[in-house]
Amino acid sequence: xxxxxxxxxxxxxxxxxxxxxxxxxxxxxxxxxxxxxxxxxxxxxxxxxxxxxxxxxxxxxxxxxxxxxxxxxxxxxxxxxxxxxxxxxxxxxxxxxxxxxxxxxxxxxxxxxxxxxxxxxxxxxxxxxxxxxxxxxxxxxxxxxxxxxxxxxxxxxxxxxxxxxxxxxxxxxxxxxxxxxxxxxxxxxxxxxxxxx
Numbered sequence: 001x002x003x004x005x006x007x008x009x010x011x012x013x014x015x016x017x018x019x020x021x022x023x024x025x026x027x028x029x030x031x032x033x034x035x036x037x038x039x040x041x042x043x044x045x046x047x048x049x050x051x052x053x054x055x056x057x058x059x060x061x062x063x064x065x066x067x068x069x070x071x072x073x074x075x076x077x078x079x080x081x082x083x084x085x086x087x088x089x090x091x092x093x094x095x096x097x098x099x100x101x102x103x104x105x106x107x108x109x110x111x112x113x114x115x116x117x118x119x120x121x122x123x124x125x126x127x128x129x130x131x132x133x134x135x136x137x138x139x140x141x142x143x144x145x146x147x148x149x150x151x152x153x154x155x156x157x158x159x160x161x162x163x164x165x166x167x168x169x170x171x172x173x174x175x176x177x178x179x180x181x182x183x184x185x186x187x188x189x190x191x192x193x194x195x196x197x
Contacts, residue, residue, distance in 0.1 A: 017041060019131060020097055021121040024055065024105075026141070027114040028149045035137040035183070040125065043132065045073055045087040045095075047195055051132045052105055052115065054191045056141030062108035068095060074106075098122055111148035132192050137183040143174060156180055 018041040026033040035055045039048065045066055053060045065074035065084045073087040095103070097119045105115040125131070142152040158166040159174070171178075 016124040018093070018098075019123040019125055020092060020119055021123060021135075023118045023120050024052065025116045025118075026056065027104075027116055029139075029142070030153070031139060033139045033141060035134055035188075036120070037132055037134045038123070038129075039092060039132045041091065041093040041097075043092050045090045045092065048092065049074065049087065049105075050195050051192060052107070054188060054195065055134060055137070056115075057143075058107065058141060059144050061144060062110070064105065064107045065109075067104045067106060068100065108148075111145075111151075113142070113149070130193060132195060134185055134188045134192060137185065137188070140178065140180050140182050140184075143178065 019038050020041060022037050022039060024035045024037065033056075037051065037055060039051065043051075048066070049064050050060070052058075052064075063075045063077070063084075065072045066087060072082075072084045073090055074084045076086045077084040097103075100119070102116065102118045105117060107113040107115070142149075143155075146152050146155055155170050155174075158164065158170045159180070161167040162171055
């Protein structure tokens with residue numbers, strides 16, 4: 001006897017993919033530099049690195065690592081006192097972010113930029129919306145290779161006095177388009193559209 005359900009397939013509904021709303025705070029900056037971004041759980045950690053580079057207007061010149069408890073994932077390094085595993089085969093879904101709640105990202109091991117990443121919400125993919133997407137933020141990221149946190153704060157103080165020698169020097173190095181108060185969401189999202197999940 002043939003059942004009415006034969007040939008119909010599974011009656012289980014597909015679980016919708018999760019989206020994480022992440023708050024990224026650049027540690028030690030005053031005033032605070034931060035971003036809020038929506039990312040799919042299927043995003044590779046290496047793509048999350050690319051996303052962070054766009055969010056803070058960096059150029060991926062330096063090494064990076066995501067830090068989760070004792071685990072470090074990023075540019076593979078095995079040397080005395082440093083062990084960083086490859087982040088290219090790890091997705092955000094593998095990190096148990098719903099229960100973990102937060103992790104950190106380190107960029108440029110010499111200058112040591114640290115970003116605190118907090119999971120604010122777990123959502124579901126919305127039809128017609130693209131991911132990753134930056135939905136909020138404050139201030140421009142520190143310029144690549146500006147010398148670290150202390151040098152960045154000096155830079156900000158100097159450009160407030162544009163007629164001083166150091167002010168002129170920094171402004172010449174930064175170029176005419178740099179505005180430390182501006183977080184250009186349109187520009188960020190245009191660049192994020194080029195990043196695959």
